[in-house]
Amino acid sequence: MENTKPLTDGRHLRSQQTRQKLLEAAKEVFREEGFHKTTISQIIKRAKTGYGTAYVHFTGKDDLLIVLMEDVMASFYAIAERPFAPVSRAEAEQLIFRQTLAFLRLAESERKMLQVLAEAIGVSVSAQEKWAEIRERFISRISQDITFSQSQGLARSGLVPELVARGWFYSHEMYLWDIVSSDQHADLETIAKTLTAIYTGGLYV
Template sequence: MRSQQTRQKLLEAAKEVFQEEGFHKATISQIIKRAKTGYGTAYVHFTGKDDLLIVLMEDVMASFYSIAELPFTPATREEAEQLIQHQTLSFLQLAESEHQMLQVLGEAIGVSLSAQAKWTEIRERFISRIAQDIGYSQSRKLARGALDAELVARGWFYSHEMYLWDIVHRRHQSTLEEIAKTLTAIYTGGLYA
């Protein structure tokens, strides 16, 4: 119990320090000091700031995964479009609400090999889930069966990823609703029969 509390204190301290300093400037010493724990104790739980960041990445992405893993069993094209637009808007809204931590993750992806590897793993998990949903729609003759589900899923995720980073860095000029509506129209217009 005490070990779990120490681990949680370190994670909370890391999140605060990363958000204040950015990933590059943050140090393990700052995190340990903020958590009010010793170096030896900290290194029992984490190998360094990259390790702390990976756990925080997984925590943030768990919310995104919950959106991606919503049941997707539409009976009609219209129902599929509604579900897709809802998921897309939820994804974009979550990017907006988590923008501070996602800024840290974006910075880390640019400088940390372990963060890059974790992001690749995250990306592939989303693509796999999207491909599964496309496969479902193709099996029900709602979507074009001649299209490669994984290629379509990859393109769909990359468009979301681009907007995720635009939202995180406050570079988008349209509302989230308009972005979601447009992305959904392009996607469903090309995929669904």
């Protein structure tokens, strides 16, 4: 009985290590081959593990991508969930500009993995559903910030927070994909300033 816990802990550690090896291998292969050309066999070979072991952790390449998507988006969530409690319109504009610029810069730094994601969204139902879930999480957070600003008398009270939040996120989403496809037509700071001016000009009083 004394050895049960150490043995269990050892198995758990090896299981976690195998899972991480599969994720790292998947990230490498996805970045090299793209979503469509990547196969689960390539990932398993790169991870140097067996098929049976791999399928204990993941059902296929779609499942692996979903977990990698969550890892990438965690950094974007951290930006969206920064404290937001402005006491003036000027402070709100400054906070919003900083968030927007950080979001765009992160999209640029994560371009390769986001290219894989964009390709997957076009062909994978699970990737489409995951992106829809991601979008709603951002919109919910933005809505909270708008509601706060309205409660402080900084933003127009007659506007529906969720509708405004959707428009704000969709503009970010459009530029995110432009950055991913290297199709943006201005530097990131100019884009962030423009988005912030349009958004705060329509929302704040």
